Amino acid sequence: MNDIANNPSAGSRLGLVQALLACLFWGVMPIYFKLLEDVAAIEVVAHRVIWTVPLLLVILYFRKNITGLLSSWADKKIRWTLLASSLLIAANWLIYVWAVQEDHILAASLGYFISPLLSVFLGRIFLKETLSRNQWVAVGIAALGVSVLAVEAWQTLWISLALAASWSGYALVRKVADVGPIVGLTIETSVLLPFFGLFLLWVSFGSGYSADTVHLGDSLPIDILLLGGAVVTAAPLMLFASAVKKMTLSAIGLLNYLAPTLQFLIGVMIYREPLTISHIICFGLIWISLAIFSADSIRKERTRRTELAI
Template identity: 40%
Template structure:
């Protein structure tokens, strides 16, 4: 192979990949403690929590945008319908992931939710290898193989098809793929703002319906419960911004391998809470 054919990796590229890895670590560490957080939001149901996550996340994004005064990305994005469609698909899949996960945690299916986060890295890595043509090193293949064995053992022990786990894994892997498709041209904050803007009309209608029919819980145990629901904006936006920043900088297979941190941390959190 000639020197011209050899890919050149600059120190800048390596620095960006290290930064992306750190962002990914931050996101997955935060997601690892989410089971404890969502328990605090009861008696709100899965739909209500997802609706609040969308609307409060959008508010957080708009406040940050107002502070940094950066809306220069809006017009170029509106002229790129393919990117808008990709963000729309990403928004749908992350909303599905949120709803399924909150339902699983609050309905007592925590084991299956955790299993979903063991399956998720494998699905994400497969998407990176098969769809994006990314490559794994030997140690990375070993990690995937170890994770696959763990998934098989946990699934057999569970005793039935883990539909919740599979839906969690596929929805988040698809979300990760869409974030890669958007590319580096759209920043993490711009990307998340766009997703929440696209989801906001449906979320607003759902919230109005919940409150009008008496199914909403925002006013219960005021002001504590309402403030907790409002805190979903920060709790949702921060790890998603970290994830988006990571997805722009590192291969999808790296993101997949980092995802093993979340179920391990969730298992540790559950064990500590049970004592």
């Protein structure tokens, strides 16, 4: 750690590696959840929540941050804020897993392409953040792309919009919550745990729900994948949280588009989801808007760093 502190470039390189690994985790998640397509989406999310809680508690224990968890939970404002974010993240996970299992990976990836731009718009509305002319242009081009897709693929457009809304809404809520990423996720999953735990008990004790799907205990490979959902959830978050401290915001912003790009390629090249003309036009316009948005963010970051150096 001292070497990194004495050599900022080494820290930046390490941050880049960590961010790339996190984005790779998120980018290949469709493959992971496709392996669980015989398990109902709500059960996948339930196990993801339940097994993530003890893993995060162990991580916080070894990082000597249990007191931080307890103090955050004791804060009424943080507790209510994270209650809202827990509902948003649960909705996001459920829609995403269902979309992947139902061969709508392209729609899911589009949602995560739209999300950063929607976050900018929400920041303008709720946090009174100012938008530059280029950012307004980027948002407008993205809206045009979504409109084009709505003409031909309106049946799945709700998936993209729901994922974008839930994820950008989650980012907005977490932005105003004064809590770290690991502590925050621990509280969120702990809030969700009783509900999903009761649901799994209901499933396990002969409710007859989803009798045609695979459950925990029916198959060893499936059991490993369900338990591994905790690692898939926690590992990229920890990597990305660490990378953010070592890299510029503009670089982090650009890397955020790597995961949905990988998801897009996986959907088209591995699972052969149909790519229509509307998809091509929509994704093209979204990528143009993201290029404008990213260029504007890089320019602002350079200006800020120059002003700080003077």
